[in-house]
Amino acid sequence: MHSATNPYVNISAYKFITFNNTEERRPEFIAKCQELNLKGTILLTPEGINMFLAGLRHEIDAYMNWLHSDPRFADIIAKESYSDRQPFTKLLVKIKPEIITMRMPLIKPEEGRAPSVEAKTLKRWLDQGHDDNGKPVVMVDTRNDFEVDVGSFDNTIDYRITKFTEFPAVIEANRDALNDKTVVTFCTGGIRCEKAAIHMQNVGFNSVYQLEGGILKYFEEVGGDHYHGDCFVFDYRTALNSRLEATDTTQCFACRAVVTPREQISPWYIAGKSCPHCKKQSRDQVAQGNPNQQT
Known part of the structure; x- marks a missing residue:
């Protein structure tokens, strides 16, 4: 909770969109973040933007207002958590070929996202044991194995991948076990599971969803129901519980x-x-x- 004892606002946000002037915009992102004393990492890629930043409330709000002035990013909504200190030691603004490396260049989420399921709907599905059409629901964790070990949804399929580029081959090898199920892919904040769900659609899965906003949005909206352990995050806090508190x-x-x-x-x-x-x-x-x- 944002308070005098937890004054730092930590945001994570991304969007898949054609971003054809990354080199031109990079100095502007650096200058704006430096002006606002923000630290963290921003990835600028031809397929979109990914951000993990932290600062005081007024600094984060000013940055998001500035970001929204670019029509491509006007609808980005950041996921927030709070901390008693700045979780990042420096600012990095990097240009990369992909937001999250999958090496599947045919995936262009902006041309059509996979269907998404919101946290409250997923909780209802998990409560009742099936989706609204009566099909069994299978949760597929798209994160790396060490992240899964910190915590995950109950009865999740964990393929023990060590990097995201392994995901397409693993899914193909386990196609038969998933074909008659409703598959919900998930990750920390939505990036991996969005790409994963689109890939699964592309290779023929007809009932696959991504968890909108990932685990962090699920925690924010419904708490820790059907989830055990904590959620690994890539900053000094290491892991957050279902109340989005550092553990x-x-x-x-x-x-x-x-x-x-x-x-x-x-x-x-x-x-x-x-x-x-x-x-x-x-x-x-x-x-x-x-x-x-x-x-």
């Missing part, structure tokens, strides 16, 4: 693994140096025949 989950500085509060009790957890996952990696390397690895 005690952290990330290991050495191996980048997510370290839960329970794992932080381990003697192998030394903040900034090591964690139980580091120890496991060492053991695995020894087991695979690396005699020089220390244990």
Whole structure:
């Protein structure tokens, strides 16, 4: 909740739209964010824009008003959460070939999005155990495996992907298990699941939806029903609970693994140096025949 103790507004927002002057606009984005003391990351790509920014309320509002002055981005609505300090250390405005790398250039969401399901409707489907046509609903997590381990929807199909480029092959390999179901793809904020759902439509799935706004919008609108654990986020907070509050989950500085509060009790957890996952990696390397690895 935005308050004197949580004055920083953290926004995430994106839009798939033809953005053919990224080089020209990049200096303008940098200048505006610097003027408003905003930090975070903005990706400018030919297929659209993706933003993770934080600042004080009036700074974020001024930025969004400026962004909306470009007709291409006039309808962007940011998802918000709040923190007691600036979660980012610097500002990065990058030009990339894709908002989220899938290496499927035929996907152009602006030419037609996959159907989306809003949080309240999804909750109703999950409450009743089927969609409004009586078909069973299957949740497909499109995030990377370490994100899923922090938390996900109940009974979710988790393909343990390590990068999004693996998604098309995994879906093709599991086509038969999904064909007679209503599939809802989801991710943190909507980007991956939008691309994933469009790809599934393109390859012949006829009952597939994306969760509008992702997990964060679901938390905002209906809370944590049908969800277990927290939601991984890519800033110092590491994970948010269903009230969009930062949790005690952290990330290991050495191996980048997510370290839960329970794992932080381990003697192998030394903040900034090591964690139980580091120890496991060492053991695995020894087991695979690396005699020089220390244990």
